[in-house]
Amino acid sequence: MAPMRGERGGSPARGARPSLPLPRKLIRQIARHVASSGRSLRRLEVSGRVIDNFDDIDDPSDESDMEVPQATVACGGNAGNLPPAEHDDDLTSLSWLQDRNLLRGINLTKGDVEDTKMIGSQVVIKSEPSKTPSPVARMPSPPRTPCKAPPSPPAVAAHTKPPYSFSCLIFMAIEAAPARALPVKEIYAWIVRHFPYFKHAPQGWKNSVRHNLSLNKCFHKVAAAPGLGKGSLWTVDPQHRASLLQAFGRQPIPPAAPDTPPPAKNAPDPQLFPYLARRLAASPPPAPTADEYLAAASVLTMKYGPAVLDQLPPAAHLVISRCVRDEHSYSGGCEERRTAEALLNLAGVPPRPPPPAPS
């Protein structure tokens, strides 16, 4: 029988481990990710540095995270009334980030893997029996010139429902607005602009947006601006901002990577589960968009404080800094950047200075 959640398990030696630069839960999530391909995590490296060896971290019944000294997690940068990271039990979002390769560069090494191959910044874990790269562990490399080639794949995203709830979409739209307030029509437009899926989605999604605005206490209607015509302006209630930010951490896990199709026997019957079937049918998943990178940075920061960003590999820093540098290539500022700034500011992350220009 598996131990109850919170029960201590595993070897006693774990308690004597050195401080981990990443929360143990995050490492466990990575271990599960590796385990999903039939492997087990034996060693973890971050940015080329061996963090720890552990033989039992892939035990799915082990839910303890008491070994993580909070001091190493540095939550002091949480903005405003954000809840402390230790209150958040849910790392679903992090599995999403891993699935989306947003934690690329974290070097996973399996004990019985004899070689970890680096191709550029792409990490390939070689499987001993088959000598073929693990489809799960194979991480695509980030753009070589991330500042020039932001990963915005509208052609793919057009067919993929974004992994955000409507409240998150509305939140992002409003936060991206200069006045932090938008009429419903502009919220529609922002969503369509950033998630082309909705361009051809059934009309019901607009109803869902309005339903969300009306029902969700996080959104408030304010007096209509003169000349606005029908409708009101909608804003985010500052008191509920933290809960909306937390909602980013509860996003559903998107479909598996294109080269790891789920077993057909697990495919939901579209007749019985139309919603789930539609969600899962939206594969292959698109490459992460700039907004997803930003959401990833924000989620990580919200959970563990800004210091966690310094524990991520340089590739992640590139991803984050890219959006700041993009500021210089846009005239007047794009909504993506505003979204980025809003999210990162809310998460307490100061903008990273652009790297020095090559001489």
Added chain:
DNA sequence: GTTAAGCTAAACACCG
């Protein structure tokens, strides 16, 4: 098994 959250659909009223 229960509960909460979220999605979808539908109906209705209000307003420009």
Added chain:
DNA sequence: TCGGTGTTTAGCTTAA
């Protein structure tokens, strides 16, 4: 009258 907006209700699925 029409279409957009806002509200409410109900049923469903999923995750905790």
